[in-house]
Amino acid sequence: MSSYIHSVSLDSSKCTGCTTCMKHCPTEAIRIRNGCAVIDADRCIDCGECIRNCQNHAKKSIYNTFDEIKAYKYTIALPAPALFEQFENLDDIDIVLQGLLDIGFDDVFEVAQAAEIVSDYTRKYLKTEGIKKPAISTACPVIARLVCLRFPFLKDNLVPLLPPIEIAASMAREEALKKNPDLKPEDIGICFISPCPAKVSYIKNGFGSYKSQVDLAISMSEIYFMLINVMKREKVRTITSKAGRIGISWAMCGGEASALFNDKIIAADGIKNVISVLDQLEDGNIPPVDFVELNACPGGCVGGVLTIENPFVSKNRLHALRRYLPVSQYVETEDYVPDKGYSPDLPDYKPLNRLSDSIGESMRIMAQIQAIKKSLPGIDCGSCGAPTCRAFAEDIVKGKADQNDCLIAYKDIIKQYIENYSGGEKSDS
Amino acid sequence: MAESLYFEYPVDGENFASAGQASTRVKRNLRELGLDSETIRRVSIAMYEGEINMVIHARGGVAKIEVTDSQIIIILEDKGPGIANIEQAMQEGFSTAPDDVRSLGFGAGMGLPNMKRYTDYMNIDSVVGEGTTITMKVNY
Numbered sequence: 065m066s067s068y069i070h071s072v073s074l075d076s077s078k079c080t081g082c083t084t085c086m087k088h089c090p091t092e093a094i095r096i097r098n099g100c101a102v103i104d105a106d107r108c109i110d111c112g113e114c115i116r117n118c119q120n121h122a123k124k125s126i127y128n129t130f131d132e133i134k135a136y137k138y139t140i141a142l143p144a145p146a147l148f149e150q151f152e153n154l155d156d157i158d159i160v161l162q163g164l165l166d167i168g169f170d171d172v173f174e175v176a177q178a179a180e181i182v183s184d185y186t187r188k189y190l191k192t193e194g195i196k197k198p199a200i201s202t203a204c205p206v207i208a209r210l211v212c213l214r215f216p217f218l219k220d221n222l223v224p225l226l227p228p229i230e231i232a233a234s235m236a237r238e239e240a241l242k243k244n245p246d247l248k249p250e251d252i253g254i255c256f257i258s259p260c261p262a263k264v265s266y267i268k269n270g271f272g273s274y275k276s277q278v279d280l281a282i283s284m285s286e287i288y289f290m291l292i293n294v295m296k297r298e299k300v301r302t303i304t305s306k307a308g309r310i311g312i313s314w315a316m317c318g319g320e321a322s323a324l325f326n327d328k329i330i331a332a333d334g335i336k337n338v339i340s341v342l343d344q345l346e347d348g349n350i351p352p353v354d355f356v357e358l359n360a361c362p363g364g365c366v367g368g369v370l371t372i373e374n375p376f377v378s379k380n381r382l383h384a385l386r387r388y389l390p391v392s393q394y395v396e397t398e399d400y401v402p403d404k405g406y407s408p409d410l411p412d413y414k415p416l417n418r419l420s421d422s423i424g425e426s427m428r429i430m431a432q433i434q435a436i437k438k439s440l441p442g443i444d445c446g447s448c449g450a451p452t453c454r455a456f457a458e459d460i461v462k463g464k465a466d467q468n469d470c471l472i473a474y475k476d477i478i479k480q481y482i483e484n485y486s487g488g489e490k491s492d493s
Numbered sequence: 494m495a496e497s498l499y500f501e502y503p504v505d506g507e508n509f510a511s512a513g514q515a516s517t518r519v520k521r522n523l524r525e526l527g528l529d530s531e532t533i534r535r536v537s538i539a540m541y542e543g544e545i546n547m548v549i550h551a552r553g554g555v556a557k558i559e560v561t562d563s564q565i566i567i568i569l570e571d572k573g574p575g576i577a578n579i580e581q582a583m584q585e586g587f588s589t590a591p592d593d594v595r596s597l598g599f600g601a602g603m604g605l606p607n608m609k610r611y612t613d614y615m616n617i618d619s620v621v622g623e624g625t626t627i628t629m630k631v632n633y
Contacts, residue, residue, distance in 0.1 A: 348534060
């Protein structure tokens with residue numbers, strides 16, 4: 065059993081077993097059993113595709129509720145840069161930051177501010193000798209998990225830097241302790257305002273042996289409705305944004321990569337596109353680049369399933385918002401990446417696309433899969449409860465499915481049966 | 494000792510855009526078997542080059558792959574024009590590819606030399622006017 069805690073989950077009372085989510089799942093983690101979707105926790109990467117595609121709202125993301133901040137004496141909101149693009153006619157980020165204070169947070173620390181630091185670290189990291197290129201960004205937690213599970217040969221290409229959310233969390237806590245000397249570290253609740261379930265899962269699980277410094281994760285859509293009630297342009301503001309264009313632009317695909325001031329970059333968004341880029345990278349079919357930014361959601365974080373606005377409108381708003389911002393507000397302090405910027409290790413997920421641990425055993429399994437697949441219709445209809453005939457064959461070999469679950473084959477059996485009886489020639493048995 | 498696994502893929506000679514699909518499918522299978530990345534890379538490069546050759550010169554053919562417990566055997570069969578002078582064809586830069594194919598970036602005369610470079614064994618069996626069978630082996 066998997067000990068990985070997932071944010072993506074299923075409300076089985078709403079699930080009709082329609083197979084839509086199963087068809088869209090990029091890691092074939094979903095099966096339909098007894099008329100209801102079942103998620104394989106070992107395979108799920110929390111990308112949210114099933115939530116995006118479920119017509120019955122049976123797929124959902126689990127996150128903390130706003131009330132949970134009351135458990136802490138002092139709470140700090142960590143807004144993801146994608147939050148600012150949710151609002152129509154917003155011309156000043158400070159209005160949103162003030163809104164976060166007004167709904168009850170004691171302080172705000174922008175993830176965009178930390179993103180500028182990570183951009184600086186990444187520029188330095190790319191100059192390090194002996195690193196494996198292209199370096200693949202780990203800022204999107206889906207990508208980190210996807211690479212470990214499905215592209216294990218690319219594991220060494222993952223950038224070992226902590227994502228902006230972690231840098232933000234530890235800086236926020238440090239700052240708060242300095243400002244309020246009587247607080248203890250555990251009195252402080254750091255609350256991320258998340259655009260996606262993947263970040264929520266990441267916070268619960270950490271990455272490798274690294275435990276997240278963030279205490280709570282709240283859905284962006286929930287906070288949006290609270291903010292919209294309190295945000296007023298004419299209000300006096302006690303807080304000023306500490307991020308520039310670079311930090312804010314992390315909200316969309318290409319933002320992280322363009323902050324590297326390097327032409328040798330690739331940025332892709334949308335899980336299918338991401339997988340095709342990784343496929344090509346694994347094959348060595350991509351021209352030499354230094355850095356690859358991959359975002360599971362269409363458009364980048366602005367396309368997360370916990371956002372309100374469609375990603376293309378958000379991108380347009382981002383362009384307007386950053387027009388009068390400085391390039392960056394981060395002032396470089398060290399000419400190296402400090403230890404606290406690195407993540408200690410990579411998680412040890414078992415690769416998914418290996419049939420077994422030994423090649424001989426894998427060959428036996430594959431031969432069985434091939435044999436079964438030949439007898440299947442090959443139309444990938446999904447009615448057996450597996451996304452493809454190939455996946456169904458593998459399920460049969462592994463004892464997770466019964467060959468009689470194939471409706472197409474079953475139809476032929478019934479047809480035969482009827483013919484035998486109605487044709488006058490009764491079968492011998 | 495495990496029994497050998499066999500895969501067989503038709504190589505469609507009519508559609509240039511789909512060239513390389515057989516090697517992609519083989520690669521996926523080899524990954525599932527858990528072979529190391531270097532072996533997979535060698536097999537897929539050698540097979541890709543062979544597949545492109547079949548599309549350019551022979552209007553397609555058949556790719557047969559056998560995976561044993563120590564090597565991968567790739568057999569590419571076509572009923573194309575055959576290779577008149579194998580020694581010459583093996584030289585880097587020698588190509589009989591037509592101009593329209595060259596304009597797409599293929600036909601640089603590196604196909605056969607690359608196939609030899611990335612494999613442990615290669616044999617060309619060709620009869621002019623009848624066809625060509627190329628056998629390659631990659632040990633792992």
